[in-house]
Amino acid sequence: MTPLRERMLHDMQIRNLADNTQKSYLQQVSSFARHFRRSPELLGPEEIRAWQIYLTNERKLAPSSVQLAVGALRFLYRVTLRREWSDEDFPLPKRPVKLPVILSAEEVTRFFESVPSLKQRTILMTAYAAGLRVSEVVHLQVTDIDSQRMVIRVHQGKSRKDRYVMLSPRLLEILRLYWHEAHPREWLFPGDIPGHPITRSAVALACDVARRRSGIRKPVTPHSLRHYVPFRIMSCIRVIARFPGQMDNTG
Structure with a gap:
């Protein structure tokens, strides 16, 4: 690790930037330096401008991706x-401002019915019903489900903030069914590696498999699920009615 990279990393750690932000910023700065084959300390506004033109015209990156690259360089030059x-x-x-692609109630139901694994279905339903980001849902712990106050505690979400989200009775039923089946101990959704939660890529893969099995051609991702607010309650009711068994009061 170069002294400049280490100093930038320390600057981000001191400011408590999210781990994903730190990794992204370091990757963006490395790409910038490799493109010009010089240390960023020797580059300036003209190179930043040329880099943006390259990302836009040659790499054909979306404005959001270019914004990320510029944000990383802004931190490097202004802070470090x-x-x-x-x-x-x-x-x-x-x-550009674009309207989100919305699934109908029937499509949402068909999507969840196409998830073969109870664990995967519960993960995706939790992201959907509680409006959680995939990074938030994979890091849920068993103790984060508070059935007494009917809330879910989200640790260190966006901007490193803890928060509570509402826990609907229907989602609680789904979580109880999953809990009785899997008996998770620490992580609500454990991964293949002992002591670690399920990975975001595993959730994304499960989502993509379900989309293809359902025959839905609209884009469906773990992130987009949290935006389908209008049909959350109705769809959960319709899907859970098809689950076998009755859940006990565990919380």
Whole structure:
């Protein structure tokens, strides 16, 4: 690790940036340096401008991806290298405003019925019914489900903030069915490696498999599930009615 990379990493750690942000920023700066084959300390606003043009015209990256690259360089030069550069030295592309693709109630039901594994179905339903990010749902612990207050505790979500989200009675039933089947101890959704939660890539794969099995052609990802608010309650009711068995009061 170069001294500059280490210093930038320490600057991000001191400011308690999310682990994923730290990794992304370091990757973006490394790509920037490799492109020009020089240390970032020797590069300036003209190279940043040329880099943005390259990412936009040659790599065909979306504005959101270019914004991430610029954000990483802005942190490097303003925080780590302490260059007194203005916002004009880091122009950000405007992100187009697009309406989200929404699944109908029937499509949501068909999607969840296409998830063969109870564990995978419960993970995706939790993300859907509670509106959780995939990084949040995979890091849920058994003790985060508070059935007395009907809330789910989310540890260190976006911007490193803890928060509570509502736990619907229907989702609680689904979680109890899963708990009686799997008996998780620490992590609510443990992964293949003992002591570790399930990975985000495993959840993404399960989501993609279910989408293809359901025949739905609209894009469905763990992230997009949390945006299907209008049909959450109705769909959970319809799907859970097809699950066998009755859940006990465990919490």
